[in-house]
Amino acid sequence: MNPSWIAVDWGTTNFRAFLMSDGGECLDRIDQAKGLLSVPQAQFPAVFDLLISRWNDSYGDLPVIMAGMVGSQQGWREVPYVQAPASVQDLANNTYSVELLSGHKAKIVSGVSCINQFGNPEVMRGEEIQLIGLNEIIKEDFQAILFGTHSKNAHWINGNIDSYSTVMTGELYSVLVNHSILGKSLPTQEFNKDAFIKGVDIGHQYPLNHVLFSARTFKLFNQVSEHYIHAYISGLLIGHEFFISNWLGKLYLVGSQKLASNYAIALDYLNIDFDVIDGDECFLKGMTKIYNSGENDEY
Amino acid sequence: MNPSWIAVDWGTTNFRAFLMSDGGECLDRIDQAKGLLSVPQAQFPAVFDLLISRWNDSYGDLPVIMAGMVGSQQGWREVPYVQAPASVQDLANNTYSVELLSGHKAKIVSGVSCINQFGNPEVMRGEEIQLIGLNEIIKEDFQAILFGTHSKNAHWINGNIDSYSTVMTGELYSVLVNHSILGKSLPTQEFNKDAFIKGVDIGHQYPLNHVLFSARTFKLFNQVSEHYIHAYISGLLIGHEFFISNWLGKLYLVGSQKLASNYAIALDYLNIDFDVIDGDECFLKGMTKIYNSGENDEY
Numbered sequence: 001m002n003p004s005w006i007a008v009d010w011g012t013t014n015f016r017a018f019l020m021s022d023g024g025e026c027l028d029r030i031d032q033a034k035g036l037l038s039v040p041q042a043q044f045p046a047v048f049d050l051l052i053s054r055w056n057d058s059y060g061d062l063p064v065i066m067a068g069m070v071g072s073q074q075g076w077r078e079v080p081y082v083q084a085p086a087s088v089q090d091l092a093n094n095t096y097s098v099e100l101l102s103g104h105k106a107k108i109v110s111g112v113s114c115i116n117q118f119g120n121p122e123v124m125r126g127e128e129i130q131l132i133g134l135n136e137i138i139k140e141d142f143q144a145i146l147f148g149t150h151s152k153n154a155h156w157i158n159g160n161i162d163s164y165s166t167v168m169t170g171e172l173y174s175v176l177v178n179h180s181i182l183g184k185s186l187p188t189q190e191f192n193k194d195a196f197i198k199g200v201d202i203g204h205q206y207p208l209n210h211v212l213f214s215a216r217t218f219k220l221f222n223q224v225s226e227h228y229i230h231a232y233i234s235g236l237l238i239g240h241e242f243f244i245s246n247w248l249g250k251l252y253l254v255g256s257q258k259l260a261s262n263y264a265i266a267l268d269y270l271n272i273d274f275d276v277i278d279g280d281e282c283f284l285k286g287m288t289k290i291y292n293s294g295e296n297d298e299y
Numbered sequence: 300m301n302p303s304w305i306a307v308d309w310g311t312t313n314f315r316a317f318l319m320s321d322g323g324e325c326l327d328r329i330d331q332a333k334g335l336l337s338v339p340q341a342q343f344p345a346v347f348d349l350l351i352s353r354w355n356d357s358y359g360d361l362p363v364i365m366a367g368m369v370g371s372q373q374g375w376r377e378v379p380y381v382q383a384p385a386s387v388q389d390l391a392n393n394t395y396s397v398e399l400l401s402g403h404k405a406k407i408v409s410g411v412s413c414i415n416q417f418g419n420p421e422v423m424r425g426e427e428i429q430l431i432g433l434n435e436i437i438k439e440d441f442q443a444i445l446f447g448t449h450s451k452n453a454h455w456i457n458g459n460i461d462s463y464s465t466v467m468t469g470e471l472y473s474v475l476v477n478h479s480i481l482g483k484s485l486p487t488q489e490f491n492k493d494a495f496i497k498g499v500d501i502g503h504q505y506p507l508n509h510v511l512f513s514a515r516t517f518k519l520f521n522q523v524s525e526h527y528i529h530a531y532i533s534g535l536l537i538g539h540e541f542f543i544s545n546w547l548g549k550l551y552l553v554g555s556q557k558l559a560s561n562y563a564i565a566l567d568y569l570n571i572d573f574d575v576i577d578g579d580e581c582f583l584k585g586m587t588k589i590y591n592s593g594e595n596d597e598y
Contacts, residue, residue: 118505120513121520150512166512168479175474180467206417207542208507213449213465214419221420243506 003027005063006052007287008106009126010070012037017052019062024288028055036075044076049101056102064106065291067283068126071096071108081123084114085160088132092293109290116165117246124164126283127152130254131161133286134277144252146279147259149174151241169237176237177230182215186229193265195228199235200266204242211236238266247272255279302326304362305351306586307405308425309369311336316351318361323587327354335374343375348400355401363405364590366582367425370395370407380422383413384459387431391592408589415464416545423463425582426451429553430460432585433576443551445578446558448473450540468536475536476529481514485528492564494527498534499565503541510535537565546571554578 001021009016013035019028032051039047049056071079079096095107111125127146134144135156146152149171154164177183198218202211215233218224224232251274253263260276267274300320308315312334318327331350338346348355370378378395394406410424426445433443434455445451448470453463476482497517501510514532517523523531550573552562559575566573 118501118510118513120501120510121516121522122512123516123519165509166516167508168511169508171479172508172511175478179474179478180470202417202419207539209466209468209471209536209539210464210543211417211419212467212471213421214417217420217422217465220422223420237508240506240508244509 001025001027003055003059003062005065005291006055007284007291008064008066008070009068009129009283010036010066010075011068011126012074015051017055018284018287019055019059020284020288020291024285024292026284030054036070041076045099045101048076048106061100061102061104063291064100064104065095065109065287065294066106067109067129067287067290071111071125075108077108079108079110081111081113084112084164085157085162086112086128087160088289088293091128091132092290095290095294107294112161114161114163116163118165120165122164122166124152124166127154127164128161129286129290130279130282131156131286132289133282133284134252134254135159136285136289137277137282138252142252143247143249144254145241145263147253147255147263153241167241169241173234173237176212176215176233182212182229182233187226189230190227192225192228192231195224196231196235196262196265197269198224199232199237200239200269201235203236203239204270205239207243208236208240234262235266238262239270242266242270242272249273250275252277254282300324300326302354302358302361304364304590305354306583306590307363307365307369308367308428308582309335309365309374310367310425311373314350316354317583317586318354318358319583319587319590323583323591325583329353335369340375344398344400347375347405360399360401360403362590363399363403364394364408364586364593365405366408366428366586366589370410370424374407376407378407378409380410380412383411383463384456384461385411385427386459387588387592390427390431391589394589394593406593411460413460413462415462417464419464421463421465423451423465426453426463427460428585428589429578429581430455430585431588432581432583433551433553434458435584435588436576436581437551441551442546442548443553444540444562446552446554446562452540466540468540472533472536475511475514475532481511481528481532486525488529489526491524491527491530494523495530495534495561495564496568497523498531498536499538499568500534502535502538503569504538506542507535507539533561534565537561538569541565541569541571548572549574551576553581 003019004022007018015032015034017030018026077098094110097105112128114122116122142156151167151169152164155162253276302318303321304319306317314331314333316329317325376397393409396404411427413421415421441455450466450468451463454461552575
């Protein structure tokens with residue numbers, strides 16, 4: 001199969017590029033810890049050229065399509081958000097060009113904004129691609145959690161990203177275990193399923209800040225081993241994502257396999273039907289769909 | 300009035316001692332940023348002697364009664380918790396001695412533990428004194444929030460500290476503004492009442508982690524000025540304390556005047572009847588009550 005285009009996910013801390021065939025097959029990939037926060041605005045063309053030079057050398061200039069934080073204020077070029085409900089065509093019609101070192105143009109896909117169920121504004125950059133990819137895989141309406149630092153709880157209805165909300169589970173976990181009293185003076189941590197489930201059980205029933213301190217008192221009273229406090233906190237936070245049960249029917253979990261196993265334990269415990277779909281697969285299926293829906297002669 | 304005893308609140312970051320008359324009047328105080336975490340266990344007698352040397356020089360050895368984290372594992376001596384419901388007499392009967400440099404004994408008052416409304420264990424050291432003091436002031440059953448790093452929401456019923464729960468408002472605020480994306484890249488912050496109330500309004504209605512990210516998106520969309528983000532986050536967190544409305548009738552707020560004004564704005568907005576009582580006043584009234592209820596000849 002011949003390489004015919006390049007899909008890029010350029011985030012704040014990592015650069016990931018995928019060499020794609022016309023049919024949407026990934027032939028090669030480049031992963032570098034070269035997040036866009038480390039790139040001065042004027043140097044994006046040169047840095048990008050360097051990052052994918054091995055493909056340039058072998059295949060010449062291929063069309064490039066990018067998504068993620070590369071389209072944010074801190075990125076290569078700030079591109080606006082498309083307001084949800086947003087379809088594939090809305091996104092394919094709203095790409096913005098940047099000039100590569102070769103003089104060719106690359107496209108950056110817009111992010112998606114919405115007003116969530118609480119009436120607050122929401123933004124995503126990159127996850128909209130995964131949602132499109134997930135729809136390519138399951139070909140019907142769905143509800144999904146794209147979990148990570150900032151999890152997105154999303155609904156796809158009638159061919160559109162309908163609405164979503166953000167839950168800061170990953171980041172809250174990180175600040176609590178690294179910077180709060182809950183994470184202080186702990187020995188080496190191990191994952192423990194019972195401790196995790198104890199957290200899920202409490203976290204999904206009660207308001208978060210009213211039960212967080214239990215991570216300390218359960219340790220004091222030896223009701224959770226001091227080796228399992230991280231697992232317990234993870235359970236509390238993931239459980240809290242399901243404090244609101246606005247999930248009917250099957251729930252799709254999109255993300256890395258590692259974290260997915262925690263969510264899987266929580267959802268089993270909470271009797272919520274789910275399927276785990278790989279995040280990279282969704283991203284590439286989504287980028288392929290956008291690529292094939294756009295005006296490719298513009299590159 | 301003659302000084303006749305000394306009340307001490309020795310916490311993890313601060314040392315505070317009060318020179319008391321028999322009638323419970325505070326005649327002098329010593330405040331030092333000499334938290335017990337900085338004192339090796341064996342050096343407590345010497346450090347204490349140094350801290351209050353000016354009173355020793357003037358008045359000789361006075362009875363000393365201490366409360367707070369000084370009775371914890373990291374303190375001078377670990378003293379057990381009294382289980383709630385706990386009365387003044389329960390606490391006065393459960394003090395533990397440590398030996399001062401002079402050879403005289405000082406007393407440390409026990410903390411109080413309980414099982415909260417969510418079925419989780421709770422611990423307090425120091426706040427039980429303030430609750431006793433508050434009861435001395437208002438002389439009836441009450442519900443109170445002792446706000447701070449870890450706020451205690453407490454009920455006093457029939458002469459007992461009946462139950463309480465911990466809400467980590469102060470610490471969550473600190474880790475979110477200092478260590479999360481919500482606090483990143485902000486200009487100088489000012490308090491703004493409208494931004495604060497916007498936070499209270501959202502925080503008291505919705506589960507915390509599902510609305511936290513709004514501190515970022517409201518800024519992105521200029522719906523909260525970037526100068527008021529800390530005020531908005533404070534509102535979200537204080538509002539979230541009232542997500543559960545288990546307050547009937549008047550609520551007493553115990554703590555510093557500075558933070559009390561934020562709570563006052565929130566409670567006005569939420570139409571909750573309240574009174575603010577100074578935290579130091581409660582502490583000294585509580586220590587006086589314990590001092591007068593104990594066997595003073597044991598000192």
